[in-house]
Amino acid sequence: MKNKDNKILILDCGSQYTQLIARRVRELGVFSEILYWNSPLDKIIESSPSGIIISGGPRSVLDSDAPSVPMHVLDSNIPILGICYGMQLIAHQLGGKVGHGKSAEYGRAKVSISSAGSLFERIKDEKTLEVWMSHWDQVTELPQSFSATGWSENGSIASFESSDGKISALQFHPEVVQTTKGIDILSTFIFDICGCTADWTLGSKWVEREIDKIKVKTGTGRVICGLSGGVDSTVSAVLTSKAVGDKLYCIFVDHGLLRKNEADQVMETYRSLNLNVRRVNAEERFLSALAGVTDPEKKRKIIGELFIRVFEEEARRLGGSDWLLQGTIYPDVVESGHGGGNLIKSHHNVGGLPDDMKMQLLEPLRDLFKDEVRKVGKALGIEPHFLERHPFPGPGLAVRCLGELKKERLDALREADAIFIEEIRNFGLYNSIWQAFCALLPVRSVGVVGDVRSYGETAVLRAVSSLDAMTAEWVHLPYELLEVVSRRICNEVPDISRVVLDITGKPPATIEWE
Numbered sequence: 001m002k003n004k005d006n007k008i009l010i011l012d013c014g015s016q017y018t019q020l021i022a023r024r025v026r027e028l029g030v031f032s033e034i035l036y037w038n039s040p041l042d043k044i045i046e047s048s049p050s051g052i053i054i055s056g057g058p059r060s061v062l063d064s065d066a067p068s069v070p071m072h073v074l075d076s077n078i079p080i081l082g083i084c085y086g087m088q089l090i091a092h093q094l095g096g097k098v099g100h101g102k103s104a105e106y107g108r109a110k111v112s113i114s115s116a117g118s119l120f121e122r123i124k125d126e127k128t129l130e131v132w133m134s135h136w137d138q139v140t141e142l143p144q145s146f147s148a149t150g151w152s153e154n155g156s157i158a159s160f161e162s163s164d165g166k167i168s169a170l171q172f173h174p175e176v177v178q179t180t181k182g183i184d185i186l187s188t189f190i191f192d193i194c195g196c197t198a199d200w201t202l203g204s205k206w207v208e209r210e211i212d213k214i215k216v217k218t219g220t221g222r223v224i225c226g227l228s229g230g231v232d233s234t235v236s237a238v239l240t241s242k243a244v245g246d247k248l249y250c251i252f253v254d255h256g257l258l259r260k261n262e263a264d265q266v267m268e269t270y271r272s273l274n275l276n277v278r279r280v281n282a283e284e285r286f287l288s289a290l291a292g293v294t295d296p297e298k299k300r301k302i303i304g305e306l307f308i309r310v311f312e313e314e315a316r317r318l319g320g321s322d323w324l325l326q327g328t329i330y331p332d333v334v335e336s337g338h339g340g341g342n343l344i345k346s347h348h349n350v351g352g353l354p355d356d357m358k359m360q361l362l363e364p365l366r367d368l369f370k371d372e373v374r375k376v377g378k379a380l381g382i383e384p385h386f387l388e389r390h391p392f393p394g395p396g397l398a399v400r401c402l403g404e405l406k407k408e409r410l411d412a413l414r415e416a417d418a419i420f421i422e423e424i425r426n427f428g429l430y431n432s433i434w435q436a437f438c439a440l441l442p443v444r445s446v447g448v449v450g451d452v453r454s455y456g457e458t459a460v461l462r463a464v465s466s467l468d469a470m471t472a473e474w475v476h477l478p479y480e481l482l483e484v485v486s487r488r489i490c491n492e493v494p495d496i497s498r499v500v501l502d503i504t505g506k507p508p509a510t511i512e513w514e
């Protein structure tokens with residue numbers, strides 16, 4: 001392979017933790033990139049990493065069609081770390097043996113390690129490690145010139161490496177917090193074995209470099225952008241406006257499904273950031289298109305299509321453009337097959353654009369994870385209050401207002417939601433909760449407010465903790481907070497007469513209600 005770049009390549013064999021591995025590497029200050037296990041060899045070679053991590057995965061290496069990596073990669077002399085399935089794959093492909101274990105080893109476990117393992121150099125005083133396991137198969141025989149460096153409590157091989165230390169493998173997951181020395185192990189691999197240096201920071205230097213790149217790329221062309229009020233589109237627009245100035249035209253489609261005062265507040269933020277934004281008030285258009293619709297998928301479809309129609313009309317009014325700026329971030333790229341195959345997903349911010357689109361795509365944040373986008377936003381001077389807002393779905397309150405979408409129902413939901421969030425902030429919990437909101441159910445119940453009978457709908461409180469929205473746990477909110485929120489909603493929102501708490505995780509539920 002050619003000269004190595006200061007980065008780690010992760011070959012994804014389908015693990016739920018692949019993006020977490022990539023983030024852990026970046027948190028250590030080294031750029032990481034994810035490619036699928038079956039990416040063309042040319043693409044892997046072109047990536048020229050300093051080291052390769054082969055991820056875990058749900059399959060068995062014994063299946064005939066299971067993921068594998070090109071032998072060229074294993075022979076390349078580039079340091080390799082196999083994790084879980086990655087470990088079994090290395091053993092299997094290099095002539096060792098893998099068998100189905102008698103039972104799965106899942107959850108917290110203890111592993112005893114040998115001080116001779118070069119992967120354990122930074123923790124060589126430890127005898128046992130607390131780790132996280134999640135596997136069924138196990139390595140039963142090592143390839144030639146490999147030796148075991150760690151053992152599970154049941155005596156099975158928990159780690160091994162080649163005699164030159166270039167290829168190492170772990171049955172457990174160093175990337176999850178439950179593996180207490182996981183970061184030390186990853187550091188040993190990245191810095192000591194691969195020789196990387198920690199140069200991946202997202203401060204002013206990154207920003208300056210990106211501004212230069214955008215200038216060169218767009219030349220004298222015009223750039224158009226749809227702002228949603230969210231962090232990703234705002235950070236891309238501010239970054240791009242620093243590069244192209246008034247050649248950037250932003251369009252903010254207000255579909256009337258935003259939270260209380262949100263449209264005014266985001267316009268205020270855009271103005272303070274000197275963005276050239278045109279607000280399109282399309283509430284009536286959206287609500288009349290949605291009249292009588294209760295099916296969640298139909299709601300989403302109508303909103304997505306109308307959004308594009310309004311955006312295109314405005315774009316035409318502005319006289320066309322050479323570039324379409326998108327707030328695509330790395331998880332979108334990875335989930336859509338690394339940007340190569342699936343254009344619909346990479347257009348996710350505007351919901352799918354025509355195939356014959358003349359504009360070229362500009363996606364300055366496509367290499368970044370969400371927390372990295374926030375760092376760039378900070379370096380660009382965007383206020384923390386804006387950057388730290390909870391995620392909000394594109395179809396807005398439509399997916400939180402179950403049943404038919406009417407202005408009065410949306411207004412009631414907006415009020416209840418604003419009370420919930422205000423009290424969460426009063427209790428100092430906003431930044432420790434990943435996402436919190438109210439949903440409105442079309443279920444009426446009898447209440448009594450000030451001696452008067454009420455017969456209103458039901459508000460649901462939903463607060464979750466999560467890392468990446470793939471899984472989530474409900475937050476155990478203090479009773480005092482729940483009490484004040486419930487009292488205030490029933491007193492202040494006449495159309496709501498009952499407040500309930502959602503205590504469902506994801507899975508089995510999703511975070512949103514529709």
Ligand code: XMP
Nearest residue numbers: 391392393394395435469506510511512513
């Ligand atoms: P679910 O409900 O699928 O949500 O567990 C996971 C995360 O994604 C957000 N979400 C969306 N974001 N467009 C978006 O931009 C959408 O259509 C959409 N649906 C859900 C949701 O708020 C949560 O953070």
